[in-house]
Amino acid sequence: MSIWDLRVPPPGFSGKILGAGTLALILAFWWFATLGDTAEARWISPVILPSPFEVLKSFPALLNERGLIASIVATLRRVMIGFGLAVIIGVPLGILAGAWRVFDSASAPVALFGRNVPVAALIPLTILWFGIEETQKVMFLFIACVPFVFSDAVRAIISVPDRYVETAQTLGASSWQIVSKVLVALAMPDIYKSLRSLFGMAFGYIMLAELINAEHGLGFLLSTSQRRGMSDHIILILFLIGLIAFLIDRFLGWMQRGLFPYRTEAD
Secondary structure: OOOOOOOOOOOOOHHHHHHHHHHHHHHHHHHHHOOOOOOOOOOOOOOOOOOHHHHHHOHHHHHHOOOHHHHHHHHHHHHHHHHHHHHHHHHHHHHHHHHOHHHHHHHHHHHHHHHHOOHHHHHHHHHHHHOOOHHHHHHHHHHHHHHHHHHHHHHHHHOOOHHHHHHHHHOOOOHHHHHHHHHHHHHHHHHHHHHHHHHHHHHHHHHHHOOOOOOOOHHHHHHHHHHHOOHHHHHHHHHHHHHHHHHHHHHHHHHHHHHOOOOOOOO
């Protein structure tokens, strides 16, 4: 079997080495494209793309002068509250709709509408409803995420094979026992995996909300950096956003392996 065969993953750490090699090539191209002591000597102007060294050199100013830590904390707090509300509301309703399909039929049009509304269109609506303070940012994230959380929970419940339900019914289990001890128990790994992916989506969504009347937040830092023409800070903030998202995903993946060790495909 060759790694060039369809759907065959590279063995061992080969996949990670290939990924690291791609990142090294991108970094080398970036360094080469910004090589030179003056703007005229460079292939790409430092106004458009500063060098890796210039980006790293700007980190102390971003950390000490522009409140980087406070912005990271503010963004994570908004994501935790807004996405947490979406989970608290969306998962139970999704379980209910997946178990009793009459509720799924009744809620399907609303969920479909919520998933297809452009997320940017929710900004003026949530400002109208909740003002421009913290409540608007949290509720924007909640409204943007809850249709996806609900739909994925419904899908996970529906995907549980019927043979488990039929076996429980044969043994005399009640409807609520089947839901709690069969459907939820078997669907929970898929629900968790979905929430792990959706958390990354929520982390991206909050950047939009932080463009409006925010004193702190990574989206706020990006917006102000763009207005000031600070391309080095823009690139550095984007790297930090990617790093934070990666670390959170790794932590959630570690929890997933601990919570559902019997699911060997869990990552």
